[in-house]
Amino acid sequence: MMNIMLFGAPGAGKGTQAKPIMERYGIPQISTGDILRAAIKAETAMGMEAKKYMDEGKLVPDSTIIGIIKDRLTMEDCKTGFILDGFPRTIAQAEALEVIMKEIGIKLDKVISLNVPDNAIVARITGRQGCPSCGASFHKIFNKPKVDGVCDLCGHGLITRKDDTEETVKVRLESYHNQTAPLFDFYKKRNILVEVDGMKELSEVTSEIFKILG
Numbered sequence: 001m002m003n004i005m006l007f008g009a010p011g012a013g014k015g016t017q018a019k020p021i022m023e024r025y026g027i028p029q030i031s032t033g034d035i036l037r038a039a040i041k042a043e044t045a046m047g048m049e050a051k052k053y054m055d056e057g058k059l060v061p062d063s064t065i066i067g068i069i070k071d072r073l074t075m076e077d078c079k080t081g082f083i084l085d086g087f088p089r090t091i092a093q094a095e096a097l098e099v100i101m102k103e104i105g106i107k108l109d110k111v112i113s114l115n116v117p118d119n120a121i122v123a124r125i126t127g128r129q130g131c132p133s134c135g136a137s138f139h140k141i142f143n144k145p146k147v148d149g150v151c152d153l154c155g156h157g158l159i160t161r162k163d164d165t166e167e168t169v170k171v172r173l174e175s176y177h178n179q180t181a182p183l184f185d186f187y188k189k190r191n192i193l194v195e196v197d198g199m200k201e202l203s204e205v206t207s208e209i210f211k212i213l214g
């Protein structure tokens with residue numbers, strides 16, 4: 001049983017690092033961003049409402065996100081643990097998470113903070129490419145796929161997220177500093193926060209995380 005959260009600015013490597021953790025420990029990645037993008041694709045009412053915020057780089061309202069997480073954490077595959085990626089993003093979400101987990105009878109074991117300075121974020125985000133089929137992530141400069149525009153793992157064509165533009169990144173960084181960064185102290189006080197240098201090579205970051213998780 002291992003309940004962990006990946007914490008960090010947009011582009012810090014949360015989604016990328018979630019994949020090897022998922023494989024090694026056999027626990028699911030829970031990305032609220034992925035869940036919202038799936039809802040947009042399915043054109044659900046919730047997806048359409050969330051899209052307005054996401055396209056602008058703003059945070060989706062807490063009530064929507066908390067509802068999503070409540071449904072997801074009570075699913076069968078979370079019984080052996082999970083990796084939270086991109087949630088919580090506000091103190092209100094973190095507090096709601098504590099209530100939900102208390103109800104289920106579980107707690108957060110570790111919060112891994114992937115530290116990346118602001119001046120590296122724009123370059124990291126604007127070159128991102130993801131696989132819409134298997135979820136693998138790549139980068140045009142820092143993590144190139146073997147064949148340009150094609151997923152190494154499943155051969156599907158790669159896509160660039162609509163909100164990965166320089167303009168939107170600025171708003172996302174602002175939301176991060178104003179609303180999400182306070183969670184650092186929130187989890188530090190609970191003695192579960194561990195910091196990792198997110199500027200190291202991708203595989204080195206993974207090994208450090210494995211060392212922390214044991």
Ligand code: AMP
Nearest residue numbers: 032033053054058059060065086087089
């Ligand atoms: P991500 O894939 O984590 O970068 O999330 C993409 C976008 O989805 C964010 O810019 C927000 O608009 C929205 N989003 C994802 N997770 C959350 C969350 N926990 N709280 C509020 N908005 C979120």
